[in-house]
Amino acid sequence: DAGITQSPRHKVTETGTPVTLRCHQTENHRYMYWYRQDPGHGLRLIHYSYGVKDTDKGEVSDGYSVSRSKTEDFLLTLESATSSQTSVYFCAISESWTGGTQPQHFGDGTRLSIL
Amino acid sequence: AQTVTQSQPEMSVQEAETVTLSCTYDTSESNYYLFWYKQPPSRQMILVIRQEAYKQQNATENRFSVNFQKAAKSFSLKISDSQLGDTAMYFCAFMKQGRYNNNDMRFGAGTRLTVKP
Numbered sequence: 001d002a003g004i005t006q007s008p009r010h011k012v013t014e015t016g017t018p019v020t021l022r023c024h025q026t027e028n029h030r031y032m033y034w035y036r037q038d039p040g041h042g043l044r045l046i047h048y049s050y051g052v053k054d055t056d057k058g059e060v061s062d063g064y065s066v067s068r069s070k071t072e073d074f075l076l077t078l079e080s081a082t083s084s085q086t087s088v089y090f091c092a093i094s095e096s097w098t099g100g101t102q103p104q105h106f107g108d109g110t111r112l113s114i115l
Numbered sequence: 116a117q118t119v120t121q122s123q124p125e126m127s128v129q130e131a132e133t134v135t136l137s138c139t140y141d142t143s144e145s146n147y148y149l150f151w152y153k154q155p156p157s158r159q160m161i162l163v164i165r166q167e168a169y170k171q172q173n174a175t176e177n178r179f180s181v182n183f184q185k186a187a188k189s190f191s192l193k194i195s196d197s198q199l200g201d202t203a204m205y206f207c208a209f210m211k212q213g214r215y216n217n218n219d220m221r222f223g224a225g226t227r228l229t230v231k232p
Contacts, residue, residue, distance in 0.1 A: 058219075103148075103150055108157075109158045
């Protein structure tokens with residue numbers, strides 16, 4: 001299994017509070033991703049990173065920010081959480097493209113509930 | 116933008132029988148990859164099988180095989196000899212090929228498969 005650790009695994013918080021989710025990898029992969037999973041939508045990309053301090057927006061980035069100060073850590077921040085951000089959040093990693101398939105490998109997810 | 120459609124929200128199959136999950140996608144790319152991921156109740160995302168679009172031969176991994184129809188943009192998953200442990204949500208995913216594509220993947224909404232004893 002790919003060495004990906006998400007923390008926390010579960011979190012309950014209140015609307016308007018800041019929340020930070022952490023993804024830590026031990027694989028030294030270049031790319032890291034944050035997805036959210038909601039019923040009827042599958043997984044949707046929030047933000048991704050293609051290197052230290054290099055990030056870009058995904059499909060559903062509004063209300064989220066990310067930071068990557070080290071290769072191994074990718075943080076997802078909800079500056080002021082809203083109930084619509086209640087979801088399961090997955091981190092994924094993949095290696096640089098060197099030809100052939102480079103599937104993403106996923107962490108175990110964080111269940112976030114915003115009341 | 117690429118879109119992935121899984122038209123079967125839920126399916127069920129008897130243990131030991133065969134089931135096929137459907138997936139269609141929309142793209143103007145000619146080179147890409149397709150994947151099936153399995154998500155059991157444990158919530159892990161597990162890669163089941165992958166297919167390179169330039170390969171005509173359908174991928175096979177033990178009891179799992181795909182029927183890749185590039186012209187029809189169809190990528191179905193066949194599970195043979197279904198087992199109780201195959202009960203899970205299955206996601207079809209698309210990824211463009213290329214050095215500068217950041218390995219960005221697009222997922223379908225998923226099919227929930229239940230294997231009945």
